[in-house]
Amino acid sequence: MNNSSTDPLTRVRGAYSSASDSVRDRWSDAPGWARWLVYLILIVVALVLPADGIGNVMSPYTDWPTLLFFPIGGYILLAIGLNVVVGQAGLLDLGYVAFFAIGGYTMAVFGVKFGWSFWEILFAGVILSALSGIILGAPTLRLRGDYLAIVTLGFGEIVRITANNTDYIGGPNGIGGIPHPPTLTEWMIPENGFFDSLGLGGVSPFKYGALDGKPYYYLMLVLIVLAIIFVKRLENSRVGRAWASIREDEDAAELMGVPTFKFKLAAFAIGAAIGGATGVMYGSQAVSIIPTNFPFILSATILAAVVLGGSGNLPGVILGAFLVAWIPERIRGLAEYRILVFGGVLVLLMAFRPEGLLPSRRRKAELAEGTGGMGTMGAEIGGPVTVTAGEVKE
Amino acid sequence: MLLEIKDIHVHYGKIAALKGVSVDVDEGEIVTLIGANGAGKSTTLKTISGLRPLSAGRIVFAGRDISKVAGHKRVLMGIGQAPEGRGIFPGMTVTENLFMGAYARKGNVAKDLKEVFDLFPRLAERKDQAGGTMSGGEQQMLAIGRALMTQPKVLLLDEPSMGLAPKLIQQIFSIIEEINRRGTTVLLVEQNAQQALQIAHRAYVLETGSVVKSAEARALLDDPQVRAAYLGGGAAPAI
Numbered sequence: 107m108n109n110s111s112t113d114p115l116t117r118v119r120g121a122y123s124s125a126s127d128s129v130r131d132r133w134s135d136a137p138g139w140a141r142w143l144v145y146l147i148l149i150v151v152a153l154v155l156p157a158d159g160i161g162n163v164m165s166p167y168t169d170w171p172t173l174l175f176f177p178i179g180g181y182i183l184l185a186i187g188l189n190v191v192v193g194q195a196g197l198l199d200l201g202y203v204a205f206f207a208i209g210g211y212t213m214a215v216f217g218v219k220f221g222w223s224f225w226e227i228l229f230a231g232v233i234l235s236a237l238s239g240i241i242l243g244a245p246t247l248r249l250r251g252d253y254l255a256i257v258t259l260g261f262g263e264i265v266r267i268t269a270n271n272t273d274y275i276g277g278p279n280g281i282g283g284i285p286h287p288p289t290l291t292e293w294m295i296p297e298n299g300f301f302d303s304l305g306l307g308g309v310s311p312f313k314y315g316a317l318d319g320k321p322y323y324y325l326m327l328v329l330i331v332l333a334i335i336f337v338k339r340l341e342n343s344r345v346g347r348a349w350a351s352i353r354e355d356e357d358a359a360e361l362m363g364v365p366t367f368k369f370k371l372a373a374f375a376i377g378a379a380i381g382g383a384t385g386v387m388y389g390s391q392a393v394s395i396i397p398t399n400f401p402f403i404l405s406a407t408i409l410a411a412v413v414l415g416g417s418g419n420l421p422g423v424i425l426g427a428f429l430v431a432w433i434p435e436r437i438r439g440l441a442e443y444r445i446l447v448f449g450g451v452l453v454l455l456m457a458f459r460p461e462g463l464l465p466s467r468r469r470k471a472e473l474a475e476g477t478g479g480m481g482t483m484g485a486e487i488g489g490p491v492t493v494t495a496g497e498v499k500e
Numbered sequence: 501m502l503l504e505i506k507d508i509h510v511h512y513g514k515i516a517a518l519k520g521v522s523v524d525v526d527e528g529e530i531v532t533l534i535g536a537n538g539a540g541k542s543t544t545l546k547t548i549s550g551l552r553p554l555s556a557g558r559i560v561f562a563g564r565d566i567s568k569v570a571g572h573k574r575v576l577m578g579i580g581q582a583p584e585g586r587g588i589f590p591g592m593t594v595t596e597n598l599f600m601g602a603y604a605r606k607g608n609v610a611k612d613l614k615e616v617f618d619l620f621p622r623l624a625e626r627k628d629q630a631g632g633t634m635s636g637g638e639q640q641m642l643a644i645g646r647a648l649m650t651q652p653k654v655l656l657l658d659e660p661s662m663g664l665a666p667k668l669i670q671q672i673f674s675i676i677e678e679i680n681r682r683g684t685t686v687l688l689v690e691q692n693a694q695q696a697l698q699i700a701h702r703a704y705v706l707e708t709g710s711v712v713k714s715a716e717a718r719a720l721l722d723d724p725q726v727r728a729a730y731l732g733g734g735a736a737p738a739i
Contacts, residue, residue: 344603347600347603348603350589350591350592351589351592351600351603354589354590354591354592355583355587355588355589355590357546357551357583357587358583358587358588358589359600360550360551360571360572361549361551361571361575361580361581361583361587361647361650362572362575362600362601362603362604362646362650363572363573363575363576363603363604363605363650364572364600364603364604365570365572366572468591468592468630469591471590471591471630471631471632471633472590472591472632
């Protein structure tokens with residue numbers, strides 16, 4: 107028998123859980139100005155984050171600003187996008203890397219072959235990846251649970267293998283010589299005592315060169331903030347309520363008059379658009395991309411970030427993505443034991459917090475009910491939405 | 501007729517779940533479908549509300565053929581369903597669940613909310629509690645209340661007594677009668693034939709995907725065959 111009052115793991119979990127609950131309650135009761143103050147502090151922290159002093163502690167083995175751009179910033183943006191699909195609409199997508207790849211290749215093809223500028227390509231990449239989300243979703247979103255997961259997994263592989271076998275986009279050699287974003291201004295952070303002490307003196311935050319990672323990080327930060335605002339507004343809207351109902355019980359949602367298929371498609375398109383934007387960003391810094399930049403394991407890693415952080419809760423998802431991106435780099439000194447330790451940390455975190463590091467209250471209730479916290483994952487081939495003409499014999 | 505189901509066939513893959521079921525529901529009635537497990541009762545309801553596609557036959561609602569209308573559009577036309585196994589939204593509070601019932605329509609929601617709380621005072625007491633943390637009976641009340649929030653012309657109830665204590669079953673059935681008295685037509689699917697036949701006007705008996713009998717509910721209560729098969733009386737020991 108497991109006595110809960112003496113079991114140390116249970117006790118630690120209980121203490122952590124009540125601490126995170128009380129923070130969440132305080133947050134939901136906090137007045138508007140207090141929230142804005144917190145947002146402001148977070149943004150200031152994010153702005154000084156690339157400073158050398160912080161980098162020496164956080165990343166002794168790799169260039170910290172570059173690391174902040176990718177994988178950390180990139181994973182966070184990808185996790186925000188995947189969270190729309192998995193966390194909000196409850197659709198298990200195992201091929202999310204496909205949209206990241208489509209964004210990356212959009213940057214490469216339009217930048218190298220057509221000479222478009224980064225900003226034009228960013229726009230095109232978002233549109234193209236959203237379209238590919240709809241193309242993938244339209245035939246497959248009639249499937250549920252595990253079946254959908256398998257089809258999306260296949261899509262991720264198809265995109266990578268197609269890129270590998272298409273000569274126009276370089277096949278296995280990929281595309282090189284991708285242009286950086288155009289410099290917005292040569293303006294330089296003044297080199298005075300204050301900024302020098304932060305390690306930011308003399309940085310040109312809007313000049314996108316080959317060496318300094320900081321400008322790319324700031325650009326990624328802008329995209330992340332925009333994505334957060336966009337997704338948060340959706341979450342609190344009619345669309346967000348429709349997604350929540352689909353995640354919790356798709357049949358019941360349809361019975362409430364929610365056009366479930368349309369909203370699932372919208373979730374796919376929005377998630378894909380954010381993934382595509384990340385891909386364009388990534389391509390604009392990387393100079394060259396190859397198909398193996400977009401392996402299945404990246405889909406799995408981003409999904410792990412979402413689940414680890416607390417599927418459906420934005421701060422949790424961001425924290426999860428940060429940890430999943432940062433831990434393997436922080437422990438680079440362990441050489442070949444690195445991935446072993448990383449796996450061990452993930453296992454420990456999930457044993458300690460099966461519902462994620464920062465789950466939403468609603469998600470906790472869903473888990474308690476037994477839907478597994480990932481929506482109605484019931485493996486059922488449902489044709490619930492529309493009756494196509496061919497199916498009805500008069 | 502408010503709702504006419506004409507010879508519908510439904511398949512799960514190659515297995516026929518319904519082999520030509522015809523049911524009529526007139527305005528103001530309580531009609532019940534009784535039958536054993538797997539007879540096709542729930543499938544019939546799901547087909548009416550649009551969760552299952554039909555392979556043949558027609559469903560006519562208020563004079564309009566809705567066989568090809570998507571499920572979420574049938575809600576606005578006036579078909580409300582409380583799903584089987586209390587398919588409520590577990591992570592939403594009672595109030596949020598009820599508001600989902602009014603998701604698709606415009607108009608005065610507050611008045612309907614008050615009516616539901618009137619009918620189920622228990623839900624008013626628990627209005628900020630997460631649906632998934634409530635008892636079985638409360639979840640059933642919530643499922644019915646949520647269906648009422650869609651302002652249905654016909655209310656489809658799928659096994660409302662499933663898994664409930666006898667006293668609660670009594671309570672739920674008297675509320676169903678009350679809902680009917682207030683003007684909502686009810687199509688009730690039940691394994692608890694005794695209770696269902698007592699409140700219904702007419703009844704259909706389903707066996708392996710076909711209607712084998714239909715009559716006034718009262719008449720079926722006295723029918724020796726039905727008594728033997730579904731009411732636990734008569735000579736045969738079958739339940």
